[in-house]
Amino acid sequence: MASDQLHAPRERLSKKTLMRHHAIVSLMEELEAVDWYQQRADDCEDEALKAILLHNMREEIEHACMALEWLRRNDETFEKYLREFLFTEGDIVDH
DSSP: OOOTTOSSOGGGSOHHHHHHHHHHHHHHHHHHHHHHHHHHHHHOOOHHHHHHHHHHHHHHHHHHHHHHHHHHHHOHHHHHHHHHHTTOOSOSTTO
């Protein structure tokens, strides 16, 4: 699938850069879907439909986490910072 978000000619990008791009775009799309489902659920007055929307939202969170884990496993800079910031206590900025 071609992306319209590339900022350099595709043929000049390494395979590693393209794979990271795919993961990042997927992560962005999943997070956007999480936001959409949450907004729809908040606005929904039908409890059955609201439950479905929230179920769908949780699935999108799962997909986002899978993409994030792929980034961690395949990019040393993501690995470094995810290990530094995730699952910690205290002020995030002063960490």
